[in-house]
Amino acid sequence: MRTDEALLWAIGQADRAAFQELYDRHADRVYRFALSFVRNGPLAEEVLQETMLAVWKQADKFRGSSKATTWILGIARNQAHGLLRREKRGERLPEESTFEADPAEVAEIDVRVKQALESLSSEHQEALHLVFYEEMSLADAAAVLGIPEGTVKSRLYYARKALAKELL
Amino acid sequence: MTECERIRDLLPWYVTGKLSSADTAAVAAHIQSCDACRQELAEVVWVRHTVSAERSELPAVRQRVWRRVMTRAGFRDVAHVDVGSFLVGFRLGANARRPGSPVRASLRVMGRNVRIVGSQRKEEGGTTEDSA
Numbered sequence: 001m002r003t004d005e006a007l008l009w010a011i012g013q014a015d016r017a018a019f020q021e022l023y024d025r026h027a028d029r030v031y032r033f034a035l036s037f038v039r040n041g042p043l044a045e046e047v048l049q050e051t052m053l054a055v056w057k058q059a060d061k062f063r064g065s066s067k068a069t070t071w072i073l074g075i076a077r078n079q080a081h082g083l084l085r086r087e088k089r090g091e092r093l094p095e096e097s098t099f100e101a102d103p104a105e106v107a108e109i110d111v112r113v114k115q116a117l118e119s120l121s122s123e124h125q126e127a128l129h130l131v132f133y134e135e136m137s138l139a140d141a142a143a144v145l146g147i148p149e150g151t152v153k154s155r156l157y158y159a160r161k162a163l164a165k166e167l168l
Numbered sequence: 169m170t171e172c173e174r175i176r177d178l179l180p181w182y183v184t185g186k187l188s189s190a191d192t193a194a195v196a197a198h199i200q201s202c203d204a205c206r207q208e209l210a211e212v213v214w215v216r217h218t219v220s221a222e223r224s225e226l227p228a229v230r231q232r233v234w235r236r237v238m239t240r241a242g243f244r245d246v247a248h249v250d251v252g253s254f255l256v257g258f259r260l261g262a263n264a265r266r267p268g269s270p271v272r273a274s275l276r277v278m279g280r281n282v283r284i285v286g287s288q289r290k291e292e293g294g295t296t297e298d299s300a
């Protein structure tokens with residue numbers, strides 16, 4: 001099996017098979033990360049789509065100084081935040097194909113838990129997701145979020161306290 | 169920063185097994201003797217469980233978005249072709265069709281130009297599809 005880094009190099013050479021392999025390997029991860037704070041299936045799919053297009057176009061810019069997963073989720077984060085900003089300003093044009101997300105595909109969590117998670121800021125939600133769902137190290141999570149490690153720690157702390165206050 | 173605060177900050181990675189062995193040992197030793205931090209640990213374990221409750225795969229999302237990525241990258245007809253087919257995705261320049269002539273133009277692959285000099289680029293299976 002080719003490593004992610006080898007796949008990215010091949011994608012940089014416009015290798016479509018490599019692109020599909022990388023896509024299959026990371027699509028669920030990108031989608032769930034987006035879903036962790038976009039909280040909306042169709043929006044999360046748009047993030048996945050834009051992220052993968054960016055990976056295709058920018059793979060030759062991947063330098064190998066970070067892990068491929070970190071790099072890809074960093075792109076996803078920028079895409080998601082950009083999308084949310086445009087949506088808030090009412091600038092976002094809806095995708096041509098609109099559809100309802102299959103409810104069976106959206107993480108089935110307790111309604112109360114879902115509401116509690118949604119009440120957190122996106123900064124807190126994404127930190128929780130990367131560390132507890134993706135099980136990223138402190139350094140990797142800080143790299144994806146583009147913030148100092150100390151900030152990751154404090155965000156996790158406040159997110160945890162907020163969840164506990166809501167649910168415990 | 170107190171020792172308890174330092175330990176408390178490490179708990180998320182203690183729970184997911186991402187600490188160095190030195191830090192792991194430090195946390196383990198501390199929570200043996202500190203009630204407050206044991207309490208914090210229990211809460212971290214609970215949060216982790218809550219956040220990572222669902223881990224199933226999402227094949228339908230994956231396929232649907234893949235088709236859209238292909239379309240957006242410049243493949244108009246890809247939506248009607250099976251995902252994973254190597255038959256789609258290649259648009260050769262006109263001179264590439266002449267039998268025996270080396271491909272000198274660039275090959276447009278999914279919205280991107282790939283320069284080819286001298287020999288034809290082969291994908292797995294070696295199959296290409298021309299577009300007029």
Ligand SMILES: [Zn+2]
Pocket residue numbers: 171172173175198202203204205
């Ligand atoms: Zn303590």
